[in-house]
Amino acid sequence: MFKKLMVFLLLTLYVKAFAEGIKWLDFETGLKKAKEEKKLILMDIYAEWCHWCNVMENSTYRDKEVIELINRYYIPVRVNAEKFPDINKKYNQGGLPSTVFLDWDGNIIWGAIYLSPEEMKKKLLYFANLKKDEIKRFVERNKRKSKNKFLRLKKKLKIKNVSVSYIDKTYKYVKIKFDYKNGGFKGAPKFPKRDLAYFLILYYKFRNDKSKDLLEKTLNGYAKLIDFEEGGIYRYGVYQDWSEPHYEKLLREQAEVSILYFNAYSVLKDEKYKKYGNIILKFAKEKLFNDTEKLFYNSQGADIVDENGTLLVRGEDYFIYPLEKRREIEKRVVYSPNIEKHYYFSNNALIIQALFYSCIFNNNYKDLKIALNVLDKVLDLGFSDKGVKYSLDLDKYLLNTQVYTLESLILAYEISGNKKYLNYAERLIRILNKYYYNKSLGIYTDLKSSHFNIDKISFLDDIFFLNYRLSKALYGLYLLTYNKDYINRANDIILRLPKRRYLTTSLGYFLYIYPPLEVNIISDKKTELISKVKAVFPYWIETQLLKRKDEEKLERLGLKSFSFNTVYICNTKVCFAFIKNPDIDGIIKKLEYVFKLYKDNFN
Structure with missing residues (x-):
C-alpha cells in the first residue's frame, strides 16, 4: 500500500x-x-x-x-x-x-x-x-x-615585427587546412567565414594569382548556403560539403556576406558574385526592413514555431521546398518562419554598409536613401557621450556597435559627401579612445567588460578581428583627414595582433604593408565619379569629394587646387598620381597601375 x-x-x-x-x-x-x-x-x-x-x-x-x-x-x-x-x-x-x-x-x-x-x-x-x-x-x-x-x-598582445613573410606563411597554413573539393577550410560545420575570404582576396590582389582558385572555391562554397527561392543566406552548413544548412537567416550574415560578394565581384569581375550579393541583400530589404520605423529586424528563424515555442515544422521540412510548397505548409500550420522583431544598432550598422554597396554597384539610389535614413535613426536613438548603445531597450555599450557604426559613418561621408557623418566618425573615435581603449592590453574592448570572445564562437565578434576592423577604419579616417593620431593608433593595434591568429593578423599586416588608397576628387560640382571609383575595389579604396573653397582641408592634405577638376591618388605614405580633368577610365587605369606596383614591389 x-x-x-x-x-x-x-x-x-x-x-x-x-x-x-x-x-x-x-x-x-x-x-x-x-x-x-x-x-x-x-x-x-x-x-x-x-x-x-x-x-x-x-x-x-x-x-x-x-x-x-x-x-x-x-x-x-x-x-x-x-x-x-x-x-x-x-x-x-x-x-x-x-x-x-x-x-x-x-x-x-x-x-x-x-x-x-x-x-x-x-x-x-x-x-x-x-x-x-x-x-x-x-x-x-x-x-x-x-x-x-x-x-x-x-x-x-606584445609588440611584434610586421613582415610579408608572415603573410606568405599564413597562405601556406591556408593551403594545408583548405578543403579543395568544397571550398573553405576542412571539417564541419562550415560557416561563411569573412576573414578567410578577405585574406584570399587580398592575397590574390597583392601577392599571388595562384590563390584565385582557392578564393573562387570558397566563394562558390558559401553560395551553397544561399536561398535562391526567397533570397538571403543561411547561417551555416552541417556537413563539409555545405549540405544540410541551419536555416536561420541573421541580419548580420545578410549584410556581411552580401558585402563580401560585392567586393569579390570588384576583384574577380565575375557577374555571378554581384548577383549573389544582390540576392542576399534582397531578402533583408523585403523581409527584415520596417519602413515605418526605418530600422531592420534582427533575423528570420530556422524553424516554424508558435507563440509558445512549440516546434511545428523543422527548417529541413520547409526550406528544402520551392516557394509554392512553402506557402502551402504555412497555410496548413497557420504559421510561417518567425521574424525576430527586435532592433539592434550593431547589426543595423552592418546592413547600412550593404545598402551603400548596393548604391555603388547597382546605382540604386533608393538603397542609398534607406541607408542614410537608417543611419540617421541609429544616431538619433542610439548615440550618446559613451558611443552608440546596443539597442533601444538595452543601455549597454559594446565595442562591435562602435566599430560597425564607425565603418558606416565613413562610408556615408564618402558616398553622400555630407560632412556631418565625418564629424560623427571623429567624435566616435574620441569616445572610443576615452572609454574603450584598454591600456593594459593595448587594444580596444567593451566599455564595461573583461569577457572576450577569443574562442571563435560563431555569432560573437572575435576581439582580434574587431580590432583589425577598427584599425582599418582608422586608416580610412587618416586618409580622409590626415590626422596622424589615427594611423599611429591603428599601427599600434596591428603590431599587437597575436602571431597565431594567422588570418586576422595577416589582414592587419596587409593593411600595414599595402595600405589602402585614397582618391581625392577636387571639383565644385557633384560627380558620379565617387561611386564609380569606389566600385573598383571598395574594401581597399577610400574616396572624397573636395571643393576648391575647402582651402584649409586641402592644405592639411597637402593638395593643390586648380581652375580645372583634378584627382589625386595617394596612400598613407605617398601620392602616386595627379590627373587633370579626370574621366573614370583614366582613374581606373591609374588605380590598377598602383595595385600592380604593390604586387611587383613586394614579390
Missing part, C-alpha cells in the same frame, strides 16, 4: 510539474532569488532564430523528469543571447543553446551547449548532490582558467 501511495504521489508531482512547466526567471531576478535561497542556478542561453534551441525547448525542457528536477533543485534562468549580449558573452559555452550551471553568486560551475533529456537528468542530479566545498572547487577551477586565459591574452 505504501509503495502504491509513493508511486501515486510521484506521478502526481510529475504531472503537476509538467503542467506548470519550468518557471523561468530573468537573470537579475534569478540571481537574487538564488542568493536568498542558497540554490544553484540552471541557466539556458538561447536565441529566437536558433534551431537547436527550438529542439531543446521541445525535448529536454518539456521532459517531465527534467522539469521536476529543475523546479525542485534549481533556480531556472533564461537569457535571450541577442537581447543581453553582455550576459551571453560572459556565460556562453561555445554556441547556442548554452546550458550553464551556476552557484548562487553567479559563478560558473559547469557548462555545455545542447543537452538531451537523458544527459540533462544526469547533470541535474549530479550537481544537485554536490557539497558546498565541491561546488567551491569547481568555481575556483573555472576562475583560474579564466584568469590564465586573460594572462595568455596579455602575453599575445
Whole structure:
C-alpha cells in the first residue's frame, strides 16, 4: 500500500510539474532569488532564430523528469543571447543553446551547449548532490582558467615585427587546412567565414594569382548556403560539403556576406558574385526592413514555431521546398518562419554598409536613401557621450556597435559627401579612445567588460578581428583627414595582433604593408565619379569629394587646387598620381597601375 501511495504521489508531482512547466526567471531576478535561497542556478542561453534551441525547448525542457528536477533543485534562468549580449558573452559555452550551471553568486560551475533529456537528468542530479566545498572547487577551477586565459591574452598582445613573410606563411597554413573539393577550410560545420575570404582576396590582389582558385572555391562554397527561392543566406552548413544548412537567416550574415560578394565581384569581375550579393541583400530589404520605423529586424528563424515555442515544422521540412510548397505548409500550420522583431544598432550598422554597396554597384539610389535614413535613426536613438548603445531597450555599450557604426559613418561621408557623418566618425573615435581603449592590453574592448570572445564562437565578434576592423577604419579616417593620431593608433593595434591568429593578423599586416588608397576628387560640382571609383575595389579604396573653397582641408592634405577638376591618388605614405580633368577610365587605369606596383614591389 505504501509503495502504491509513493508511486501515486510521484506521478502526481510529475504531472503537476509538467503542467506548470519550468518557471523561468530573468537573470537579475534569478540571481537574487538564488542568493536568498542558497540554490544553484540552471541557466539556458538561447536565441529566437536558433534551431537547436527550438529542439531543446521541445525535448529536454518539456521532459517531465527534467522539469521536476529543475523546479525542485534549481533556480531556472533564461537569457535571450541577442537581447543581453553582455550576459551571453560572459556565460556562453561555445554556441547556442548554452546550458550553464551556476552557484548562487553567479559563478560558473559547469557548462555545455545542447543537452538531451537523458544527459540533462544526469547533470541535474549530479550537481544537485554536490557539497558546498565541491561546488567551491569547481568555481575556483573555472576562475583560474579564466584568469590564465586573460594572462595568455596579455602575453599575445606584445609588440611584434610586421613582415610579408608572415603573410606568405599564413597562405601556406591556408593551403594545408583548405578543403579543395568544397571550398573553405576542412571539417564541419562550415560557416561563411569573412576573414578567410578577405585574406584570399587580398592575397590574390597583392601577392599571388595562384590563390584565385582557392578564393573562387570558397566563394562558390558559401553560395551553397544561399536561398535562391526567397533570397538571403543561411547561417551555416552541417556537413563539409555545405549540405544540410541551419536555416536561420541573421541580419548580420545578410549584410556581411552580401558585402563580401560585392567586393569579390570588384576583384574577380565575375557577374555571378554581384548577383549573389544582390540576392542576399534582397531578402533583408523585403523581409527584415520596417519602413515605418526605418530600422531592420534582427533575423528570420530556422524553424516554424508558435507563440509558445512549440516546434511545428523543422527548417529541413520547409526550406528544402520551392516557394509554392512553402506557402502551402504555412497555410496548413497557420504559421510561417518567425521574424525576430527586435532592433539592434550593431547589426543595423552592418546592413547600412550593404545598402551603400548596393548604391555603388547597382546605382540604386533608393538603397542609398534607406541607408542614410537608417543611419540617421541609429544616431538619433542610439548615440550618446559613451558611443552608440546596443539597442533601444538595452543601455549597454559594446565595442562591435562602435566599430560597425564607425565603418558606416565613413562610408556615408564618402558616398553622400555630407560632412556631418565625418564629424560623427571623429567624435566616435574620441569616445572610443576615452572609454574603450584598454591600456593594459593595448587594444580596444567593451566599455564595461573583461569577457572576450577569443574562442571563435560563431555569432560573437572575435576581439582580434574587431580590432583589425577598427584599425582599418582608422586608416580610412587618416586618409580622409590626415590626422596622424589615427594611423599611429591603428599601427599600434596591428603590431599587437597575436602571431597565431594567422588570418586576422595577416589582414592587419596587409593593411600595414599595402595600405589602402585614397582618391581625392577636387571639383565644385557633384560627380558620379565617387561611386564609380569606389566600385573598383571598395574594401581597399577610400574616396572624397573636395571643393576648391575647402582651402584649409586641402592644405592639411597637402593638395593643390586648380581652375580645372583634378584627382589625386595617394596612400598613407605617398601620392602616386595627379590627373587633370579626370574621366573614370583614366582613374581606373591609374588605380590598377598602383595595385600592380604593390604586387611587383613586394614579390
